[in-house]
Amino acid sequence: MKVSGILATKTGGVITAHPDQQIREAATMMAKHNIGSIVVVNQAGELVGILSERDIVRKAVTHDHVFDMPISDVMTQNVVTALPQDDLMSVAHTMTERRFRHMPILNADRELMGMISIGDVLKAQRDKYRGEIDTLETQLMADDA
């Protein structure tokens, strides 16, 4: 299965913020949308970083005023991204190996197409196995019919 298979049923759009917004605003957005990370884009809409709950916690240990800081001081800049046509299994492997929970998806023109989380990947894997079981089950039930 490809990454695009996950994006097909996620059209709600990606929650984004600008690098000069405060962490307070970012945290408010995370709480409101119940998400663990935010994609950071510049005025042109280009990806410049990703801000995760973990980035905020890590910063808070040394900076009491983390909520007043701009996102750009806290976010991760070197973002690993995936393409819609990347294999989901390889992406899952990279996410677990490198301990990311989210990965932005960019197309070949580096436009932001969506975001996938490790939860999405696990769900896709579960659905794949469920699907195989359900096919067999449907066949067995058909034999009894």
Next chain:
Amino acid sequence: MSEVGTVENPLRVAIIGAGPSGFYATEHLFKQKGLTIEVDLYDRLPTPFGLVRNGVAPDHQKIKSVTAVFDRTAKKPGFRFFGNVELGKDITVEEMRQYYHALIYTTGAQTDRPMNIPGADLEGHHPATEFVAWYNGHPDFRDYQFDLSQERVAVVGIGNVAMDVARILCRTPEELKQTDIADYALDALSKSNVKEVYVLGRRGPAQAAFTTPEIKEFGEMEDADVFTIPEEVELDPLSEASLSESADRGTQRKVEIIQSYASNQPTGKSRKLIVRFLVSPTELFGDENGRVKAMKIVHNELYKTDAGSLRPKATDKTEVLDVGLVFRSIGYRGVPLPGVPFNDSWGVILNEDGRVINPDTKQPVPGEYTAGWIKRGPSGVIGTNKPDAVASVDLLLTDLRDGNLIAPTTPDAAAIAALIAARQPHYFTYADWQKLDELELANGAAQGRPRLKFTSVAAMIAALGK
């Protein structure tokens, strides 16, 4: 009026597309305790089951037996089938919204992705979907022509559909007679000149999309030998590493089978199936009549993307294959339904987990849902559509509780049936289909075959004396 979902005011749902997703959605609706639900299942064809009838390969009869479970769903009180009724042609979404509390679109993925290379418009190059629909007797495709006088054929793509096409091209008439393949296709394939079939994959054996049983089956053909090419099936270091990291036994087994075919010797069978890896077509060459006569392919190597996926990259090594017939199977896409928001990037209905989304407001369209291939794209097996359809129906039920469905002006089963009958007098009920089914089985039995399909809508109507 009483609450929706009661005996006095049943929850009325229209499901558009009677493939596996449509039936799984129906089944889940009827499982709800304490709710009275009526389902009208529509299909543009007189016959139900979608790709199980018109996609799944005829030499995989066992898989088609899943329809027995769908038959059981069709027996539930509150179920009606309206075959030969097309949404967008015979009835519109706006009209449907006057008669139902909810609509579920399960129309599948109906076209192939194009192959954008020079020569793609030459005669003799076809989407695999057309060939599949033709040999399965889909009424829209029965009159298509494929030049089976050619000796060499290329199938571009390496998923299960490509494997089906290659296998059917290599089956003997005796093998095909044991299937429910369309009679005209049986006839044409029995006279086929095809001697060599190439299946072309862009990436290596470790990335092949086909399943292990499919590649094993290639080794068990009655009158075709299967080959792979040693240099192409040797794993490159990247694939080797990724395979050992993932410890994926299934893929390891698949790679072993592919590699074992590299040492096969001809055994005198009359056809050859050659599975090629790490090659992409770059151009089709035509003869003076504008017919495909050859294909240029480039050899690829793999590189690792940021996200860890292995992708093909062209090298400067090319080769020309003399093939006179080309099928491409490089992915399916859904087609937009009139009046239903579409997501062109992925070729699916615009949706969030199965709720149809209004492109302007990015909010759900009340009472409209989708499931199956037209929701998530063409992935998985028949059963994958079950959890998928269940998830969409669960959202519908949540929206029912929250009062977020359609408030139809005429939630009346008889009224919509009258409208359909006026628009499409030759609509098929489930009882009609069951009569047709019996006839097909009987006609098949008379020839020692599992089924003899009716392949035109006119013949279906005539057979029932409608």
